[in-house]
Amino acid sequence: MDGKIRANIRIGALVDIVLKKDQPTGKLTRGHVKRILTNSPTHPHGIKVLLAEEDMVGRVQEIIEE
Template structure:
């Protein structure tokens, strides 16, 4: 499942995100969702979330586990 719909993403879900600094390379970082930062119901580049791990912020590319 991709991370383009806000309703698909739950707090605590394991996701792969692309961090702002990694956007040129597309490198993914895996972590658990701490907060959902995007307010709109969908976003073409992925819903922006904050991860529990070091409060990193990125856009969800893939939901690994809910």
């Protein structure tokens, strides 16, 4: 599912995000959403979230499961 639409993302969902440091390589990090940080309904680069694991912040590239 598309990670560019805020309504698609739920707290606790399993997602793949790209961390700021990994943007040049596109390396993805998988984790569960702890908090949604982007307030706008959409974002062209993905909705920014905070992952529960190790408090990592990044933009959602893909939603694995809700």
